[in-house]
Amino acid sequence: MKFDIMRDRLLDGLNDVMKAVSSKTTIPILTGIKIDVSTNGMTLTGSDADITIQTSIPVEEDGEQLIHVTEPGSIVLQAKMFNEIVRKLPTNDVEIEVTDQFQTRIRSGKSDFHLIGLDAAEYPMLPEISPDRQITLPADLLKSVIRETVFAVSTSESRPVLTGVKWQIKEDGLVCVATDSHRLARRKVTLEHLPTEEANVVIPGKSLTELSKILSDSTTPVDIFMTNQQVLFKTSDVIFFSRLLEGNYPDTTRLIPEEYNTNVTINGKSLLQAIDRASLLAREDRNNVVRFSTLADNNIEISSNSPEIGKVEEEIQVVSLEGEELRISFSAKYMMDALKAIDGQEVVIQFTGAMRPFIIRSVHDDAILQLILPVRTY
């Protein structure tokens, strides 16, 4: 293998695939990045066995020569070292040559590196995925869907399936649900083209978070393919694979109350900031619980009390307040997470009683639903 490449483009590609490489892997070859060079261009692959990221750089783009291939081939180079070397090379021209026994020479300007590589034939193969259960979403919408749900996954490994987000495709579109059994986030997306088969998969929250980092904030389409073991997200230059979580995801539909006794419409930002302040004192007791009380004249009060530190009270004028009086306590963190996930100025909060789950949604849009279980404090 021997080729010349523009350093900046190689760095961009490495930047993407490095997100999949973990120093904690127990599979030695996965500490490396696989480089495949053909007459069409270069492919870089990084993986931690759960996530695999592959990116391609063409030989030529918009009339500009990015790679000059002298001899095609493949090699695996130690990821962190290779990335740092490329980042620090003195010029934008990089020559990479594999000589005897996976010995790899990297030259740029007067710098001359020799790295000991690994056999690319030992690198795991990528799974093949059929297009039966394929959907397409714009990159920015996909990022929103992830942002609005992934925070609610469980961080505990006691029920592994809850560390993922359930993605279900049915005739009415895509429904994404995450819950850690104390709160739930649900996002519905209407699809223009439904796939030929229904799908029901649980994608690890960590995979979605990493995917989000490499997606652009544009409307560029992302093709999504699902199988029983893997999901694949494909953009024009990056392919992102993730394994799926096994196990039965709980039925969450019956968690959502059907009747509400207190309905509050409120400015989401004012509420978020008041809870943020109240949580300063709530946090000290480690349970991070704040109290929400309805008052007269369309006011509510957010309060918190920590016997050793002090207390805080704050009134907020709401847009509307209907139904029964209420005093309810809940996790400040869960409420802040939910409010941050909902776009739009005004939110509706619907309560069934001090001991029952309540929901938060935008006044304008039913696509996002956030549900929180209250905390018993008195």
Next chain:
Amino acid sequence: MKFDIMRDRLLDGLNDVMKAVSSKTTIPILTGIKIDVSTNGMTLTGSDADITIQTSIPVEEDGEQLIHVTEPGSIVLQAKMFNEIVRKLPTNDVEIEVTDQFQTRIRSGKSDFHLIGLDAAEYPMLPEISPDRQITLPADLLKSVIRETVFAVSTSESRPVLTGVKWQIKEDGLVCVATDSHRLARRKVTLEHLPTEEANVVIPGKSLTELSKILSDSTTPVDIFMTNQQVLFKTSDVIFFSRLLEGNYPDTTRLIPEEYNTNVTINGKSLLQAIDRASLLAREDRNNVVRFSTLADNNIEISSNSPEIGKVEEEIQVVSLEGEELRISFSAKYMMDALKAIDGQEVVIQFTGAMRPFIIRSVHDDAILQLILPVRTY
């Protein structure tokens, strides 16, 4: 105590004094910030027993009312909590009132906090310092002096006095020296006004690093007062106290060679970058040693070799190369630290032999001298 203050100014003041507050302190009252309010204005004090920072906010500045004092007084409030509360208050008007038994009420907009404070009378008194050993430096020069020396202090507590920078005032000005016994940094400063007494103190490196963070990059004068136990840095609105280190600082003058056998003048930035690249491989073996070799035709070579990872070689054309041929090995980190501390494009490196300390200085300026002990590798 009762007063109103502009939140932004209170935050600026807290930002300075918070740098002295440590959550690791074993003295409970030092987890707090002392607030003193008089008819002249407000003083904030934070301390971790080693460093004390005090900042003042006047009642009025440039015709603008910053503080409205209803009743003077003092209180100590839990530093982290108070700082976070002030940061998150909803309006720029803050009312602080101490009522019964150090109970402190903080109000802004509709937010109403009650904090349990501590008795200000229990807060440690600040030492008094006489002006006999006072010097004055512009803030930006003081920052440079710190930056050019403090990195060379020892991080090991085996010889505590080496964790500080020695500041010596004699008839020829101020000399600052730091060494960890493997390398040494020395900075000389000519003083316009010498103090009436000579001084010889060792200032903890950590104190100088913290001081540097609150100094501006301007020529504003900083008054520096030294005693046997404390040093005090005074700007228009901040007073910074540090305890001094006890113990005899070693005589470092005889470390510096008097004769040199190889003199190299070289572009400092090119050398820094080449060593940075070579250190990528050197680092893997944990000793971080690179080799410097003189070549023919005004060239030198930087190289590094790690049997399991690979090797790197790089030639650099130097400005001049005089004296004996040389191959010498040294810590890449120490060399990079030294080169970063020296301003100016070209540096002179003077060697006495492969086993003797060598020095690095700017071609233009003798104020900064960096010395490094080589490493024996063959």
